[in-house]
Amino acid sequence: MKGARTTSISICCMFILLLENSQAETKWQNKTRSPAIIVFGDSIVDPGNNNAIATMVKCNFAPYGQDFPGGQATGRFSNGKIPSDIMASNLGIKQYVPAYLGTELSAFDILTGVSFASGGSGYDPLTSELVTLYATYFIYLIQQAISMTQQLNLFKEYKQKLKEIAGEKRANAIISKSLYSVITGTDDLANTYFSTPFRSVEYDLPSYIKFVVQCASSFLQELYHLGARKVAVAGVSPIGCLPSQRSLAGGIERECVTRYNEAALMLNSVLAKEIQRLNYTLPGSEFLFVDMYDTLLDMIQHPNAYGFEEVAKGCCGTGIFEVTLTCNRFTAGVCEDVSKYLFWDVYHPTERGYEIMIQKLQTKYSPFFN
Numbered sequence: 001m002k003g004a005r006t007t008s009i010s011i012c013c014m015f016i017l018l019l020e021n022s023q024a025e026t027k028w029q030n031k032t033r034s035p036a037i038i039v040f041g042d043s044i045v046d047p048g049n050n051n052a053i054a055t056m057v058k059c060n061f062a063p064y065g066q067d068f069p070g071g072q073a074t075g076r077f078s079n080g081k082i083p084s085d086i087m088a089s090n091l092g093i094k095q096y097v098p099a100y101l102g103t104e105l106s107a108f109d110i111l112t113g114v115s116f117a118s119g120g121s122g123y124d125p126l127t128s129e130l131v132t133l134y135a136t137y138f139i140y141l142i143q144q145a146i147s148m149t150q151q152l153n154l155f156k157e158y159k160q161k162l163k164e165i166a167g168e169k170r171a172n173a174i175i176s177k178s179l180y181s182v183i184t185g186t187d188d189l190a191n192t193y194f195s196t197p198f199r200s201v202e203y204d205l206p207s208y209i210k211f212v213v214q215c216a217s218s219f220l221q222e223l224y225h226l227g228a229r230k231v232a233v234a235g236v237s238p239i240g241c242l243p244s245q246r247s248l249a250g251g252i253e254r255e256c257v258t259r260y261n262e263a264a265l266m267l268n269s270v271l272a273k274e275i276q277r278l279n280y281t282l283p284g285s286e287f288l289f290v291d292m293y294d295t296l297l298d299m300i301q302h303p304n305a306y307g308f309e310e311v312a313k314g315c316c317g318t319g320i321f322e323v324t325l326t327c328n329r330f331t332a333g334v335c336e337d338v339s340k341y342l343f344w345d346v347y348h349p350t351e352r353g354y355e356i357m358i359q360k361l362q363t364k365y366s367p368f369f370n
C-alpha cells in the first residue's frame with residue numbers, strides 16, 4: 001500500500017518535471033522568439049529606474065499604477081502597463097520588463113531582459129539635465145534623468161551580470177538574438193527645444209534636428225558595437241497634440257500645435273533615413289524605424305473608432321497640466337472611466353492607449369517582430 005502510493009506520487013512528479021523541462025526546452029529552442037527584450041529610452045518605457053536616482057521626474061505614488069496589479073505605483077508613467085511590458089507580453093517573453101535599477105533582479109529577470117530607460121531622457125545630452133514643470137513654468141537645470149550614454153554604461157554592467165548567470169557562450173547568444181527597443185526623442189523637442197531657450201538660441205529647428213539625429217546615430221552605433229543586432233527605434237509622437245503642449249501653446253481652444261507636429265514629422269523623416277542607412281551599413285544588423293506618429297495621430301483624430309471619449313486631456317486631475325509630481329493623491333482625483341481616455345496625464349497615454357498603439361505597430365511591422 002505504502003509503496004504503491006509513493007510510486008504513484010513519484011510518477012506524477014516525474015511527469016510534471018518532464019512537462020516543465022519540455023516547455024523550457026521548446027522555449028529555448030524556438031529560434032523565432034527573441035530570448036530577451038532590452039529597452040532604452042525615456043518615460044514611455046521607464047518601469048521605475050527613476051525611483052533609484054535623485055530627480056523630480058518621478059511617479060512612484062498614487063494615482064500612478066492604479067490599474068497595475070495590486071494598484072502598485074512602480075514608477076511606470078501610466079495607470080498600468082507601459083509599451084515595454086506590452087511588447088514583451090505580445091512576444092511571449094514575459095509579462096513585465098523590470099527596471100534595471102532599484103529592484104532586486106532574479107536570474108530570470110536578467111535572462112529575459114530589463115529596461116534602462118529613464119523618464120526625462122533624450123538623445124540630446126542636455127535633455128536629461130533639465131526638467132520643465134508645467135504647473136510652474138520653472139526650469140530646473142540639474143541632472144534629472146539617466147542620459148542615453150549612462151544607459152549604455154548600465155547595459156555594459158548588465159552584460160557582465162548576464163555572463164555570470166548564463167556563461168559566456170549563452171550570454172553572447174542572448175545579446176545578439178535579443179530584441180532591442182529604443183524609445184525617446186519626444187523630450188528633446190517638447191522640453192528642450194520648444195520649452196527652454198538653451199538650444200533654440202543656438203540652433204534653428206533643422207540644425208537642431210540634425211544634431212539630435214547625430215546623437216541618436218552615435219547611440220545606435222555604440223549599441224551595435226556592444227552586440228545588439230535587432231533594434232526597433234521609435235520615432236517621436238505627434239507632440240503638438242499631447243495635452244501638455246495643447247495647454248502651453250494650443251490657445252484657448254487647446255488645439256493641436258501644428259508647428260510642433262511639423263517638427264516631429266521633420267525629426268522622424270531625418271531619423272528614419274539615418275536608421276535605414278545604419279541598417280544597410282552595419283553588417284548583420286536589423287535596424288527598424290517604428291513610426292508612432294501616424295498611429296497615435298489616428299487615435300487622436302478618430303477617438304470613436306477606438307472607443308475613446310477624451311483625447312485632449314489627461315485622466316489625472318483637471319487633465320490640463322498634471323504630470324509626475326503634480327499628478328498625486330492630493331490633486332482633484334482621477335477621471336471616472338480611464339478606459340475612455342487616451343492620455344493618463346498630460347504627457348503619457350493610458351495603458352489602454354498603449355495597448356492599442358503597440359498592437360497596431362506590431363501588426364504593421366510584423367515581419368520584424370515575428
Ligand SMILES: *[C@@H]1O[C@H](CO)[C@@H](O)[C@H](O)[C@H]1NC(C)=O
Nearest residue numbers: 026030031032033091092370
Ligand atoms: C515560437 O515563437 C513564435 C513567436 O512568439 C510563435 O509564434 C511560435 O508559435 C513559436 N513556435 C513554437 C514551436 O513554439
Ligand SMILES: *[C@@H]1O[C@H](CO)[C@@H](O)[C@H](O)[C@H]1NC(C)=O
Nearest residue numbers: 276279280285286287288289
Ligand atoms: C535592413 O537591411 C536588410 C538587409 O541587410 C533588408 O533585408 C531589410 O529590408 C532592411 N530593413 C529596412 C527596414 O530597411
